[in-house]
Amino acid sequence: MRKTRRTLLKTLVASLGCSALLQLVPMTAWAAEPEKEELKLGFIKLTDMAPLAIAYEKGFFEDEGLYVTLEAQANWKVLLDRVIDGELDGAHMLSGQPIGATIGFGTKAEIITAFTMDLNGNAITMSNAIWEQMKPNVPMVDGKPQHPIKADALKPVIEQLNASGKSFNLGMVFPVSTHNYELRYWLAAGGIHPGYYAPNKGDISGQIDAQALLSVTPPPQMPSTMEAGTIHGYSVGEPWNQQAVFKGIGVPVVADYAIRKNMSEKVFGVSKAWAEANPETHKRLVKALIRAGKWLDEDNNANRQEAVEILSRPEYVGADAKVIANSMTGTFEFEKSDKREVPDFNVFFRYHATYPYYSDAIWYLTQMRRWGQIAEAKPDSWYLETAKQVYRPDIYREAAAALIEDGLLSAGDFPAADEDGIRAPLADTIDGITYDGHAPNAYLEQFEIGLKGGTTL
Known part of the structure; x- marks a missing residue:
């Protein structure tokens, strides 16, 4: 068996004694040791927790002198609360969670991220x-639906339901989740109002003026809740869209890749206080996770089938490997027998996926403003300043530099040193509206549905 660094050091201390060991090992090496070795990290049972599972299974955490326990959490709120309370050292988080906590929507706390876990990975069923x-x-087209399917096709269905006095109900996983914002984006692009939040008035239902009622449902419960008729559809990560296909109870109509290309989906979040107390440990965690992301995407996804087998274990996602493989291996099944190539359904390293871009955080802030979670207008400068409080590319770059020094990755694997943290403007969206992180207010002005400028509720 490969001896870990900790085992080796313990052996040396026992045989040589501390004073003799200090003569052999430079003080600089000791100073660089992690502040905390034993760590507990949380996750939700979704395939995009994969970097955590792979970093654990491939020994990347141990290579960094970290001894990690991975623990599934009941839901996103419990997960966030446990990071804030210090019961978890860090966790797989919704990209919007550290941002929402920082601005005080929901639980107020200082949460940061130095690592984006993946791009894309969701669908609407x-x-x-x-x-x-x-x-x-x-x-x-050729007897099959033309993709991407737009919400225009859903609008008359909702109008008919509403005319008969019935509501149209959809599930999403959390108020500051990608799933909430992409579902709202897709609906609004089809002329369907998904409703507003009004926190200043004490209304955080998100259903003011709504034509479609969105509410929270935990990811693993999505299929059964829809099968019971409580909701008519949902937005969620994998494998819970493919589960609906396998069970024969629903049809994924659009992957989030088609709503807004390469949307950051999950991040690895820690409390700011924890990061300040454990800077070397944090850097090493990010190093291990970067290696895991690269492993997941390298050689044109050659490792994905092995990743599927790992994720299918009950301690991780605990779903059938065939269900997980449907999206993780570069395909996606919409209707039964309508499986299509979607190589970027899950992205863990390509397109600098792991880098914490400020523009990703700014996009989430624009959606929070659009739907009323941010009640009042903010200047463009506020969006960037807030993004910088939460997203920490400085920590990421320290980890990247260490990986390059270790010979494990090369400089070409990372964004250029003069990168300003804002991705190039993106026009590849389901409504054709261009997103430029340098101009969040101008971006909001382009939407017909949603708050903008000085509009308040």
């Missing part, structure tokens, strides 16, 4: 009954 009503409104 409708029940069979809703899909059958949508389908006549969807353009067909």
Whole structure:
């Protein structure tokens, strides 16, 4: 068995004694040791927790002198609370969670991230009954639906339900989740109002003026909740969209890659206080996670099948390997027998996926403003300043430099040194509206549905 660094040091201390060991090992080497070796990290049972599982299974954490316990959490709120309380050293988080906590929407806390865990990875699924009503409104090519399917096809279905006095109900995983914002984005692009929040008035339902009612449902419960008829559809990460296909209860209608290309999905979050108390430990965690992201994407996803087998274990995602493989290996099944190539459904390293871009944080802030979670107008400078409080590329770059020095990665694997943290403007969206992180207010002005300028509720 490979001896870990900790085991080796213990052996040396026992055999030589501390004073003799100090003569052999420079003080600088001791100073660089992690402040905390034993760590407990949280996650939710979704395939995009993969970097944590791979860093553990491939020994990347131990290579950094870290001895990690991975622990599944009941839901996103419990996970966040446990990071804030110090019960968890860090966790797989929704990209919006550190941002929402920092601005005080929901739980107020200082949470930072120096690592983006993945891009994309979600879809929107409708029940069979809703899909059958949508389908006549969807353009067909060679007998199959033309993708991406827009919410225009859903609008008459909702109008008919509302006319009969019934509400249209959709599930999403958390108020500051990507799933909430991409579902709202998709609906609004089709002329369907997803509702506003009004925290200043004590209304955090997100259903003011809504034509479609969105509410929170934990990811593993999405399929069963839809099957029971409580919700008509949902937005969630994998494997819970493919689970609906395998169970024959629903049809994914659009992958989030088609809503807004390469959207940051999850991050690795820690409390600011923890990061300040454990800078070397934090850097080493990021190093291990970067290596895991690279392993997941390298050689054109050659390692994905092995990753699927790991993730299918009950201690990780605990879903059937065939279900997980449907998205993790570069394909995605919409209707039964309609499996399509979607090589970037899950991205863990390509396109500098792991780098904590300020523009990713700014996009989430624009959506919080658009739907009322940020109640009042903010200047462009506020968006960037807030992003810099949460996203920490400085820590990421320290980890990257160490990996380059270790000979494990090269400089070409990372963004250029003069990168300003803002990705190039993106026009590859389902509504064709261009996002430029340098101009958040101008971006908001382009939407027909949503708050902008000085508008308040």
